[in-house]
Structure formats: structure tokens, C-alpha cells
Amino acid sequence: MFGRERIELKTPEQVLAMRRAGLLTHAALESVRAALRPGVSLRELDAIGAEVIRAGGGTSNFLGYHGYPATLCISVNEVVVHGIPGEQVLAEGDVVSVDGGAVVDGWHGDSAFTAIVGEPADPGDVELVETTRRALWAGIAALDARGRVGDVGAAVEDAVGDRLGIVDGYTGHGIGTAMHMAPEVLNHRVRERGPRVRPGMCLAIEPMCTRGGVETDVLADEWTVVTSDGSRAAHWEHTVAVLDEGLWVLTAPDGGAAELAAFGVQVPEG
Ligand code: MF3
Numbered sequence: 315m316f317g318r319e320r321i322e323l324k325t326p327e328q329v330l331a332m333r334r335a336g337l338l339t340h341a342a343l344e345s346v347r348a349a350l351r352p353g354v355s356l357r358e359l360d361a362i363g364a365e366v367i368r369a370g371g372g373t374s375n376f377l378g379y380h381g382y383p384a385t386l387c388i389s390v391n392e393v394v395v396h397g398i399p400g401e402q403v404l405a406e407g408d409v410v411s412v413d414g415g416a417v418v419d420g421w422h423g424d425s426a427f428t429a430i431v432g433e434p435a436d437p438g439d440v441e442l443v444e445t446t447r448r449a450l451w452a453g454i455a456a457l458d459a460r461g462r463v464g465d466v467g468a469a470v471e472d473a474v475g476d477r478l479g480i481v482d483g484y485t486g487h488g489i490g491t492a493m494h495m496a497p498e499v500l501n502h503r504v505r506e507r508g509p510r511v512r513p514g515m516c517l518a519i520e521p522m523c524t525r526g527g528v529e530t531d532v533l534a535d536e537w538t539v540v541t542s543d544g545s546r547a548a549h550w551e552h553t554v555a556v557l558d559e560g561l562w563v564l565t566a567p568d569g570g571a572a573e574l575a576a577f578g579v580q581v582p583e584g
């Protein structure tokens with residue numbers, strides 16, 4: 315998608331500015347997570363996220379993006395990504411992915427999580443959500459070795475294993491002065507390992523997995539992406555900065571310290 319476009323490298327000061335967008339993105343998503351319950355409409359959830367971004371002095375990078383009509387993407391069950399929040403109400407056991415981003419002083423954040431509403435319908439849904447989350451952190455941790463951007467996809471693929479499908483045709487991306495920038499960050503292993511991982515790179519890493527196949531369709535609204543086989547899907551995403559001193563997960567309040575420790579990766583202090 316981005317071909318050989320140049321990669322925007324950030325100064326430490328610019329990464330600090332991106333941290334503010336990252337924390338506001340996190341706050342918006344957390345407020346939505348806290349509001350998830352049977353009976354709540356996706357439109358109400360979108361309004362909650364929008365209000366947090368507004369009150370925090372940010373703007374939504376999704377709203378108006380190629381005409382996108384909402385602040386968040388809320389994708390339920392067989393919807394993988396880009397679900398438009400409307401009058402649908404959540405039910406017990408729904409698998410719901412919430413994706414959002416804030417812009418603060420021109421710098422972008424982008425993050426997503428998947429949660430199950432109330433009691434899981436079956437253990438396979440829990441495995442779907444947890445394995446996809448684990449794959450996100452494995453992909454982030456892979457940046458610490460300062461190899462190639464393609465190492466992320468290899469780590470994601472290994473962490474997903476063969477019990478889930480990795481959605482075809484959707485990727486992570488560079489992020490900074492725009493939401494979607496070079497380089498593309500694949501969620502699977504390829505021979506061409508891509509650009510070198512360098513300090514100043516900021517990447518949005520976002521594995522999308524299904525309980526079935528890897529194929530998807532886009533609905534007539536031209537946004538909603540569903541699995542072709544109707545299987546349920548999960549989507550997790552963080553915005554990550556590569557610094558001289560180490561990795562900093564800008565959309566995680568602790569910078570990723572707790573999750574990355576499990577991979578033997580230390581996050582710099584302060
Ligand atoms: N946040 C999505 C991504 O992770 C992009 C959403 S585009 C929108 O890259 F138009 F739907 F907002």
C-alpha cells in the first residue's frame with residue numbers, strides 16, 4: 315500500500331507529543347470498555363468515546379476519514395473491523411472490537427481492543443480474544459531486537475498458531491502526522507522482511523484473527539468488513555514508538571512495561 319514511501323522518523327520531543335495522543339486514545343477506549351453491557355447501543359458507545367476525546371482537547375482521526383461517519387469503529391461478532399456504530403444493541407456473549415484514535419496537536423494515536431460482553435458464549439471466543447491480544451504483544455516485542463519491520467508479522471503468526479485465521483488483506487501501519495503512513499506492518503511472515511527498525515519509528519500494530527477462515531467481504535455500506543464464513547473475529551492494536559532507549563507503547567498507560575516484561579523486553583523509565 316505504501317510501497318517505498320519514506321518513513322517519518324520522530325524526534326524524542328515529537329514522540330512525547332504523540333504520547334499525549336496515545337494516552338487520550340487509551341482514555342477514550344477505556345471509557346467505552348467500562349460501558350460495555352447487554353442493551354447498550356453502539357451509537358451510545360461511540361458518543362462516550364467522542365466525548366472523552368473532545369474533553370481531552372483532541373479530535374477524532376476516524377471521523378470524516380474518507381467519509382467515515384463515526385468516531386469509533388465498533389465491530390461485533392463476525393464483523394472484523396470498520397463496523398459503523400448505529401442502533402444495534404449489544405447482547406450477552408457478543409465479541410466486540412472497539413477501534414479508535416485521537417489527534418492532539420497534529421499527532422495521531424490509534425488503538426483497538428476486543429472484549430466479550432458479560433459471560434462468554436463458549437471457550438473458543440475467549441481463546442480468540444486472548445490469542446489475538448497475545449499476538450499483538452508478541453508483535454510489539456519483536457521490534458525490540460531492531461531487526462526488520464517484517465519481524466512483527468513473523469512474531470504475530472507464530473503467536474497465533476494454527477487454531478485461528480489471520481485476516482487477509484488488512485495490516486498495521488506507520489503513524490505520526492497522519493493516521494496511516496509508511497511502512498505497512500503485515501500480520502504474517504513474508505520473505506521480504508521490509509525496512510530496518512530504527513529509532514524514531516512509530517508503528518500501529520494490529521493483528522486481526524478469526525475462529526475460521528482468512529477471507530472477508532465488505533458490506534454494501536462500503537465500510538463493514540465481515541468474515542466470509544461468518545466466524546467471529548478479534549482485533550487488537552497499539553501505537554508503539556521505537557526509541558534509542560527501547561520501546562514505548564504510546565497507547566498503553568504503563569508504556570507496555572507489564573505486558574512486554576513477559577517477553578523479556580524492558581521499557582525505558584520516565
Ligand atoms: N483504525 C483503523 C486502523 O486501525 C482505521 C479506521 S479507518 C476509519 O487502521 F475510517 F474507519 F476510521
Ligand code: CO
Pocket residue numbers: 424425486487518520551
Ligand atoms: Co490502525
